[in-house]
Amino acid sequence: MPTTYQVLVNHEEQYALYPSARELPDGWTPAGFSGTEDECVAHVDACWSDTRPRSVRTAAATPPHRGEGT
Numbered sequence: 001m002p003t004t005y006q007v008l009v010n011h012e013e014q015y016a017l018y019p020s021a022r023e024l025p026d027g028w029t030p031a032g033f034s035g036t037e038d039e040c041v042a043h044v045d046a047c048w049s050d051t052r053p054r055s056v057r058t059a060a061a062t063p064p065h066r067g068e069g070t
Contacts, residue, residue, distance in 0.1 A: 002036060003019050003020075003021075003037070004019070004020040004021070004034055004035065004036070005017045005018060005019055005020060005034060005035065005036065005037050005040045006018055006019075006020045006030055006031075006033065006034040006040070007030070007031040007032075007033040007034070007040050007043055007044055008024065008025075008028040008029065008030060008031060009028065009029060009030075009031040010027050010028050010029075011027065011054075012053035012054045012055060013053070013054040014048075014051070014053060015031065015044045015047075015048050016028065017037060017040045017041065017044070020034055
């Protein structure tokens with residue numbers, strides 16, 4: 001019988017595939033999708049276009065602090 005996987009997401013909005021039968025690793029929550037490995041990879045490819053962690057994306061979108069008088 002083929003392994004069923006679930007798509008997980010962490011606090012940095014990074015995705016991972018994990019066997020559905022196993023207990024979730026700390027720091028990861030279900031992203032609401034499960035299936036074969038290929039189906040899960042296709043789902044992650046469709047919804048995770050920017051693979052940078054959330055903290056890096058946020059920092060890049062925040063303008064640099066400018067001191068007084070500049």
